[in-house]
Amino acid sequence: MSAxxxxxxxxxxxxxxxxxxxxxxxxxxxxSLLTFILTLAGWFLPIDTAIKIGALDxxxxxxxxxxxxxxxxxxxxxxxxxxxxxxxxxWFAITPLLKTxxxxxxxxxxxxxxxxxxxxxxxxxxAALLIEMSVLISIPMLEVPxxxxxxxxxxxxxxxxxALPFILFSGWLLVGxxxxxxxxxxxQPAAILIGFGFAxxxxxxxxxxxxPLMAEESSPYTVGYILWIFPTVTLFFGLGFLDHYTWxxxxxxxxxxxxxxxxxxxxxxxxxxxxxxQLGRIMGYAVIMETGVSILTLTLxxxxxxxxxxxxxxxxxLCLVLWAMSxxxxxxxxxxxxxxxxxxxxxxxxxxxTGITLATLALAGMPLLAGFPPHFALWEGLASTSLTVxxxxxxxxxxLIICGLRVLITFATAPKGTRWESRESPVQRIVLVVGFxxxxxxxxxxHWAQSLWTRLPGIFAHLGN
Amino acid sequence: xxxxxxxxxxxxxxxxxxxxxxxRDWRWxxxxxxxxxxxxxxxxxxxxxxxxxxxxxxxxxxxxxVLGIAHLxxxxxxxxxxxxxxxxxxxxxxxxxxMAATFALALRASTWLGIxxxxxxxxxxxxxxxxxxxxxxxxxxxVILGLLTLLAGFEILYAAVESSTLVAALLSAVTLGLxxxxxxxxxxxxxxxx
Numbered sequence: 001m002s003a004x005x006x007x008x009x010x011x012x013x014x015x016x017x018x019x020x021x022x023x024x025x026x027x028x029x030x031x032s033l034l035t036f037i038l039t040l041a042g043w044f045l046p047i048d049t050a051i052k053i054g055a056l057d058x059x060x061x062x063x064x065x066x067x068x069x070x071x072x073x074x075x076x077x078x079x080x081x082x083x084x085x086x087x088x089x090x091w092f093a094i095t096p097l098l099k100t101x102x103x104x105x106x107x108x109x110x111x112x113x114x115x116x117x118x119x120x121x122x123x124x125x126x127a128a129l130l131i132e133m134s135v136l137i138s139i140p141m142l143e144v145p146x147x148x149x150x151x152x153x154x155x156x157x158x159x160x161x162x163a164l165p166f167i168l169f170s171g172w173l174l175v176g177x178x179x180x181x182x183x184x185x186x187x188q189p190a191a192i193l194i195g196f197g198f199a200x201x202x203x204x205x206x207x208x209x210x211x212p213l214m215a216e217e218s219s220p221y222t223v224g225y226i227l228w229i230f231p232t233v234t235l236f237f238g239l240g241f242l243d244h245y246t247w248x249x250x251x252x253x254x255x256x257x258x259x260x261x262x263x264x265x266x267x268x269x270x271x272x273x274x275x276x277x278q279l280g281r282i283m284g285y286a287v288i289m290e291t292g293v294s295i296l297t298l299t300l301x302x303x304x305x306x307x308x309x310x311x312x313x314x315x316x317x318l319c320l321v322l323w324a325m326s327x328x329x330x331x332x333x334x335x336x337x338x339x340x341x342x343x344x345x346x347x348x349x350x351x352x353x354t355g356i357t358l359a360t361l362a363l364a365g366m367p368l369l370a371g372f373p374p375h376f377a378l379w380e381g382l383a384s385t386s387l388t389v390x391x392x393x394x395x396x397x398x399x400l401i402i403c404g405l406r407v408l409i410t411f412a413t414a415p416k417g418t419r420w421e422s423r424e425s426p427v428q429r430i431v432l433v434v435g436f437x438x439x440x441x442x443x444x445x446x447h448w449a450q451s452l453w454t455r456l457p458g459i460f461a462h463l464g465n
Numbered sequence: 466x467x468x469x470x471x472x473x474x475x476x477x478x479x480x481x482x483x484x485x486x487x488x489r490d491w492r493w494x495x496x497x498x499x500x501x502x503x504x505x506x507x508x509x510x511x512x513x514x515x516x517x518x519x520x521x522x523x524x525x526x527x528x529x530x531v532l533g534i535a536h537l538x539x540x541x542x543x544x545x546x547x548x549x550x551x552x553x554x555x556x557x558x559x560x561x562x563x564m565a566a567t568f569a570l571a572l573r574a575s576t577w578l579g580i581x582x583x584x585x586x587x588x589x590x591x592x593x594x595x596x597x598x599x600x601x602x603x604x605x606x607x608v609i610l611g612l613l614t615l616l617a618g619f620e621i622l623y624a625a626v627e628s629s630t631l632v633a634a635l636l637s638a639v640t641l642g643l644x645x646x647x648x649x650x651x652x653x654x655x656x657x658x659x
Contacts, residue, residue, distance in 0.1 A: 066631060067629070067630040067631040067634060068629065068630055068631060069629065069631040126631065126632065126635070129632065129635040129636065129639065130635070132639050132642075133635070133638060133639065133642060136639065136642035136643065136645070136646050137642075139646040139649055139650070140649055140653075143649070151603070153650075154605060154650065157612070157643075158599055158608065158612065161612050161615075161616070161639075161643070162615075164616075164619075164639070165592070165615075165619040168619075168623060168627070168632075169622075169623070169626075172623075172626045172627060
């Protein structure tokens with residue numbers, strides 16, 4: 001038994017079987033169980049260490065060789081595996097409560113396995129190919145039944161495919177630089193290629209147009225999942241670059257570039273969200289903002305920046321799950337999710353509308369909510385070097401807060417005499433309330449989640465120290 | 466003799482990519498793409514073993530077959546563009562610019578990557594034509610043809626710097642995946658309902 005077989009090949013194999021099952025509840029149950037077991041395995045099972053249970057001796061090997069290359073998941077990866085599979089458990093367990101196509105869970109399982117493979121493959125630059133395969137697998141997930149797959153999914157495919165040549169070629173140049181440190185002439189083209197590659201992968205302005213389009217057209221829950229997994233894994237992949245190449249990590253221009261890119265994403269995301277009239281698009285712009293926030297944390301440098309980067313992981317997951325679930329419930333009332341069509345829905349869907357409002361405000365860094373502690377730490381860190389940067393960050397956050405208030409007013413505005421009722425199912429209500437409590441709990445007691453990410457910096461040999 | 470064949474492969478890549486841009490009939494499109502993969506095969510086998518370049522050829526042809534079958538099952542639609550013949554002139558003009566630009570780039574790239582000029586030009590030309598296809602088309606089928614052309618060009622260039630079997634296998638899988646995604650885009654409406 002080896003770790004890649006357990007966390008990569010087993011989910012893919014099971015997903016293949018689940019594609020044949022017709023009952024959605026069974027699919028969700030089996031997938032959630034598997035991901036939960038893999039979460040526990042990530043937490044408790046030591047990799048590359050002999051384990052003795054009674055008379056049985058065994059060891060989970062860390063690597064598997066495929067066609068001359070390696071997939072390696074060692075003990076430092078186990079915390080990341082726990083977080084990824086734990087998050088997937090939440091995503092999959094909720095699907096029976098929503099009207100999502102059957103294939104979403106099996107394909108979601110394949111995507112998470114491919115993403116783990118992307119983080120495990122050596123040389124790690126081949127991750128670009130595995131990310132591209134995940135993109136291709138996600139296309140059937142984004143299809144809306146009875147409707148043609150629209151522009152967003154196609155643009156997503158185009159931009160992510162365009163990233164592939166840039167990342168792979170940059171890899172070749174980076175190997176050249178590593179082998180010949182005197183080859184300064186290669187540094188600039190390599191940096192440009194990496195920049196373009198990640199601009200496409202992370203939907204950095206101006207390559208961000210697929211996010212709002214896809215969020216508007218496709219099922220909110222599927223889009224939420226895609227917008228959670230792809231930026232998260234790509235950010236870890238990007239950190240892998242910084243960790244691996246000293247010249248890149250220590251490049252004088254890196255801080256300025258990351259700061260500029262992060263600020264552009266935060267300000268443009270917040271500003272555009274404030275003027276949106278479609279709830280799905282607002283979620284899309286909030287994700288763009290959140291990616292910008294993650295990029296900005298890297299400019300703080302050292303373990304402090306890394307800690308804030310990792311602290312953002314769980315609030316983002318909670319907000320996106322809550323937001324995507326609430327939007328999916330609301331879509332049953334209004335298929336367009338335009339603000340004019342969801343007026344006064346707060347009276348009929350009080351839990352779902354509260355979920356959307358809280359998720360928006362939490363991602364904007366509102367006090368008492370889960371997003372506040374990492375955002376506050378970021379503002380504090382940035383303020384020690386530049387107040388101007390903090391001003392722009394707060395301006396972006398203000399855009400999202402204004403958007404949240406607009407949405408809240410739309411939900412709450414109702415003709416006089418409209419009765420309060422709840423059209424969500426009892427189970428949906430319970431899950432949403434658990435989500436609200438989690439958002440408030442992590443806002444008030446952020447250290448509760450600390451144990452989930454404190455071991456994560458160990459993945460990076462240089463950045464984590 | 467081999468040198469002549471390299472140039473012939475380049476000419477095939479050039480003609481097929483330009484004709485792909487101009488022809489609106491899907492049968493022609495797929496036929497041209499299949500021929501284009503022959504040129505890709507030849508230009509890749511200069512640097513990679515024949516077995517690996519054959520894998521690229523086969524995956525390319527399989528992609529054509531997948532797209533063809535998907536097209537046969539969809540309702541035929543008019544592929545005419547509104548702006549013809551101006552559109553055609555514009556396409557020829559932009560294709561000419563790309564030819565010139567990629568030739569200039571290929572002169573440097575061939576030294577940089579350590580490959581012969583026809584391979585460097587062929588790769589860059591296909592990348593450029595693929596990008597042009599992506600830029601001027603919004604139909605799913607045409608966009609997928611553009612992406613496949615772009616990827617084929619990239620594969621010619623990347624073969625010069627990376628000979629890993631895993632990469633070749635994954636790139637072939639991506640080629641097939643793109644074709645399947647394209648087929649899915651074309652045939653998906655109402656395919657599965659909750």
